[in-house]
C-alpha cells in the first residue's frame with residue numbers, strides 16, 4: 001500500500017512538473033488573443049466543423065480498408081503456404097499485446113490519463129478557452145492553438161529555423177532555452193506521455209488487441225530495414241529547416257490535430273502518411289515513432305534527461321521479456337549485464353519493459369533518481385492462476 005501511495009504521489013508530482021515546464025515555456029512571451037468563437041461548442045456544433053472532419057473520416061476509412069486488406073492477405077498466405085503459417089504463429093506470439101493480463105499499474109494508468117488530457121488540451125484547448133495565440137504557440141504537434149495563424153506555432157519554428165532566426169534575439173533565446181530545458185526535464189517521456197501522435201498509435205494498438213488480430217513482432221533485421229527511412233525523415237526535417245521548405249507538408253499530425261480542432265488544412269502527403277501511421281500503429285505498436293525525426297532529435301539529449309530506465313543486473317534472469325515487450329525494439333535493456341543505467345536514445349518511457357519483467361526490482365523507471373515504477377513478480381503472477389500442477393494464464 002505504501003509503495004502504491006508513493007507511486008501515486010510521484011506520478012502527481014511528475015504531472016505537475018510537466019505541466020509547470022509546459023506552461024513556463026508558454027506564458028513568458030506568448031500573446032493571447034480572443035478567438036472568433038466564444039465557446040468550443042459554438043464551433044464544434046457547426047456544419048463547417050463537420051465539413052472539416054471529412055478528410056479525417058476518409059483517412060480513417062482508408063486505413064480501415066488497408067488494415068482489412070493486410071489481414072486478408074496474411075490469412076491467404078497462411079492458407080497457401082504452411083511454412084508462412086508456422087512462421088506467423090511464432091512471430092505473432094511475441095507481440096506486446098500477448099503479455100499476460102495483470103493488475104494495471106498506477107504508472108500505466110497515469111500515463112494514459114496524462115496522454116489523453118494533454119492531447120485534449122493540445123487539440124481543443126484553444127477552442128475551449130476561447131483563445132488563440134498570436135505569437136509562437138504551444139510546442140510540438142500543437143498547430144490547433146493557432147486557429148488562424150498555423151504558421152506561427154512553435155513546431156513550425158522548429159522545422160523552419162531560418163525564420164526563427166529572424167525573430168528578436170530575446171524570443172530566440174527563450175525559445176531555444178525553453179525547448180532544450182523542456183527536453184532535458186522530460187526527455188523522450190514527451191513521446192510516452194504527451195505526444196498526441198503517440199496516443200493515436202497506442203489507441204490503434206489497443207484496437208488490435210481488442211479485435212484479437214495478430215500484430216507484427218519486429219526483429220532486429222526489420223528494425224534495421226527502417227533505419228534508412230528514419231534517416232530520410234531526419235534529413236528532410238533538418239534539410240527543410242535550413243533550406244526553407246515546409247516540413248508541415250510531410251507531417252502526419254497535420255492530418256489529425258488541426259482537423260479535429262476544426263481547421264481546414266492542405267493535406268499534401270501528410271494525409272497519405274497518416275494512413276500509413278494508422279495502419280503501421282495497428283500492426284506494430286509505435287511503428288511511426290521508430291522513424292519520427294522529432295523523436296530522434298529529442299533522443300539526442302537522452303543522456304541528461306531526468307527520466308531514466310534502471311536495471312539491477314543481479315536480479316535479471318535474462319528471460320528477454322523486456323525486449324519482446326519494448327515497442328521501440330531496444331535490445332540493450334535485455335542484453336546489458338553490467339551498467340545500471342539502460343536508458344536508450346530511443347526509449348519513450350512507456351514502462352512496458354518494467355510491466356513485463358518478472359523479477360522484483362530488476363527494471364525500474366526513475367525520475368531524478370527516485371523510483372516511480374518497478375518490476376514486480378507479484379504483478380506478473382496476478383495474470384496467472386493455478387491449473388493443476390502448473391500455472392496457466394487467466
Ligand code: SF4
Nearest residue numbers: 191195198289292295
Ligand atoms: S517519436 Fe514522434 S510521433 Fe512518436 S511520440 Fe515522439 S514525437 Fe510523437
Ligand code: SF4
Nearest residue numbers: 326347348350351353
Ligand atoms: S525500454 Fe522500456 S520504457 Fe523504454 S521504450 Fe522500451 S519498453 Fe518502453
Ligand code: SF4
Nearest residue numbers: 316317319320322357
Ligand atoms: S524482463 Fe527482467 S529478468 Fe527478463 S531479461 Fe528483462 S530485465 Fe532481465
